[in-house]
Amino acid sequence: MTIEQPLPRALSPSRLQDFQACPRRYQYASIERIPQPASYATAKGRFVHYVFEHLYQLDAPERVIERAREFVTPAIDEILTEQVRLDLEMDDAMLARLLSETEAIIVTYFEMEDPRDVHHEGVELRLNVTIDGAPLLGILDRLDRDVDGDLVIVDYKTGALPNRNFDAKTFANTELYAALCEEKLGERPTKIRLLYVAHGQAVERPVTEVVVRARSTAAATAWGRINEFYQDGAFPATPSINTCRFCAYRDRCRDSGVAVPL
Ligand code: SF4
Numbered sequence: 060m061t062i063e064q065p066l067p068r069a070l071s072p073s074r075l076q077d078f079q080a081c082p083r084r085y086q087y088a089s090i091e092r093i094p095q096p097a098s099y100a101t102a103k104g105r106f107v108h109y110v111f112e113h114l115y116q117l118d119a120p121e122r123v124i125e126r127a128r129e130f131v132t133p134a135i136d137e138i139l140t141e142q143v144r145l146d147l148e149m150d151d152a153m154l155a156r157l158l159s160e161t162e163a164i165i166v167t168y169f170e171m172e173d174p175r176d177v178h179h180e181g182v183e184l185r186l187n188v189t190i191d192g193a194p195l196l197g198i199l200d201r202l203d204r205d206v207d208g209d210l211v212i213v214d215y216k217t218g219a220l221p222n223r224n225f226d227a228k229t230f231a232n233t234e235l236y237a238a239l240c241e242e243k244l245g246e247r248p249t250k251i252r253l254l255y256v257a258h259g260q261a262v263e264r265p266v267t268e269v270v271v272r273a274r275s276t277a278a279a280t281a282w283g284r285i286n287e288f289y290q291d292g293a294f295p296a297t298p299s300i301n302t303c304r305f306c307a308y309r310d311r312c313r314d315s316g317v318a319v320p321l
Pocket residue numbers: 080081082083084296297298299302303306307308309312313317319
């Protein structure tokens with residue numbers, strides 16, 4: 060069997076997570092590029108990221124809450140495309156809810172930190188590097204330079220607070236970002252800050268050499284397996300209640316003969 064579509068040129072942390080959860084999901088999402096319908100949660104996440112990205116493109120003294128609010132209207136045009144509105148079956152009530160939750164997040168965020176005091180090295184920073192033969196791509200929400208002169212990876216989270224018993228999973232993507240920073244910039248960030256902007260809480264973790272090495276090795280191993288499955292022409296499905304529950308490809312997968320749990 061041969062897969063007609065080409066392999067993606069790079070592996071991102073979120074696609075790596077897809078692959079590690081279920082190789083078939085990676086095939087559908089990254090190789091066949093079958094669109095996944097937008098959800099309210101992903102649309103809200105993109106909406107809020109848009110506002111913060113543009114806020115941080117302003118000079119530091121201008122990063123005040125009134126300026127942040129100015130980016131909400133452009134976000135409606137940019138993020139809430141016709142397709143997204145269709146996917147969400149968005150009506151006036153849903154839009155009002157989104158705007159109200161976004162306003163609450165902006166207010167909460169400004170209670171967490173003062174953006175005028177933030178020194179960053181990049182916003183929506185795109186890092187493309189090859190590590191151990193694996194072409195990797197990460198787009199960092201923000202890369203800060205803290206008061207001690209160290210690099211800090213900052214990632215905005217609009218969802219629920221994480222269970223701290225699963226920090227390895229919570230920090231998986233950002234720890235791979237740290238590996239990308241070290242490779243690209245020649246400097247390893249010392250810390251990761253996940254800003255749970257709907258809750259006003261920052262969840263932090265130091266970055267260690269051991270963790271960076273482990274994340275790089277896991278990504279390189281996965282890339283090797285992706286290439287093997289691609290050559291074989293088949294990415295195996297690994298169904299389970301947890302992996303399939305939120306998968307956009309449940310029907311397609313079931314139709315292909317996989318025993319997807321109900
Ligand atoms: S439905 Fe389950 S088995 Fe099928 S692609 Fe999605 S996660 Fe994999």
